[in-house]
Amino acid sequence: MSTSEGPRELLALMGGPPARERADAARNRRKVLEAAAALFREHGVEAVSMDAVAARAEVGKGTLFRRFGDKSGLVAALLDEQERDLQERILSGPPPLGPGAGAAERVRAFVAAYADYLFGHLDLLRVSETASAGARYRIGAYRFWHLHLSILLAEARPEADAGYLAHALLAPLAAEHVTAVLRERDPAQIKAGLAGLAAAVTAGPVSGCS
């Protein structure tokens, strides 16, 4: 599967493991990720402390924090693989999510696909986005989604501030927001609402009338 169809900037935001890593560092990295995954599975993400992860991985606390920054970074590393899967489907998968469909259609497809990703990893994403202040907006993944939507919205609505609209469309996709809305609506209703929002945003207030 070639990724040459997507913009070069998006590729740069896909992250991945560090370029050159010392042997012991790589070993510990794996041990930590395995320990974290196991503990999260057993006790739920929020209930697991960083101390517990360090102990289970048989690694010092300093190591844990230096490698992953904080809890949100650790969780982000765990999410990395599946995140990249969605990113690859956007860059070079079949339309309408991948290239080939119209911009408005691709926006709707992205919102639907991201919602599925969200419902599948809600606990991890919520911790990843809220463990430290502004964490959601700092990580590369957010910049990837934002850039992707910005490009599509600039095409669909050339007269609007596409970059802002992209942020606005990502706002209700925040894990904490979805968690709160889940208290009164089920996933299907949320997806329907998001689809309506995406339709309104891509169409614009006066579209279809020209």
Add this chain to the structure above:
Amino acid sequence: MSTSEGPRELLALMGGPPARERADAARNRRKVLEAAAALFREHGVEAVSMDAVAARAEVGKGTLFRRFGDKSGLVAALLDEQERDLQERILSGPPPLGPGAGAAERVRAFVAAYADYLFGHLDLLRVSETASAGARYRIGAYRFWHLHLSILLAEARPEADAGYLAHALLAPLAAEHVTAVLRERDPAQIKAGLAGLAAAVTAGPVSGCS
């Protein structure tokens, strides 16, 4: 100024001080709020610990936490007054924010007015919304804004899920979201983007064409 024009449900969400409070409790409540306001002014909201507030107010930590729950509750109490001001302007102030204007116009007026409130109290609001998980969605104020928007959107777009759209419109008004967007856009641009979003949401994807 009469508040009889607004729905009764909205009034119930306005909160206010506890009904009957012991004299010493009231005294401590005032001391805490004054100390917190002073410390926040001097050092910024995020830099002030609850210990510091308790010490400055000459009150025990237990008192502080029992009265306000946690840091987000303390900050919410500080915001209460100005929050109620905006709420009263919505319930019984002049249009288009208050009753009298069309639903779509009132939605746009609300978004603009809330954005101003947000920019004026961004630090306090950010702490209030993020100090504890899901804090934003638990407090009465959020329910007030949400109910207000739901009523208006149900009128403007009877075929849509107005309650969900109300959540979606409040999502980019989260303090943390606005803080992140402020790194690349100024308040005027954000207000313009929000106005465009409100217009798109109130109009709907196919409006103006019938």
Add this chain to the structure above:
DNA sequence: CATACAACCGGACTGTAGTCCTATTAACCG
């Protein structure tokens, strides 16, 4: 006014995130 009761007060206590410093260890080069 005295008594009983409930609410309140305050600080000691616990658990956690995150920092810092020193010995260790891997990679590189002669």
Add this chain to the structure above:
DNA sequence: CGGTTAATAGGACTACAGTCCGGTTGTATG
């Protein structure tokens, strides 16, 4: 293969949020 250097490992340490409980102070009642 041995020496040099810079990154890494790990645990002791700090600061903070939030809890708990014994003592105290208002408030209602006879």
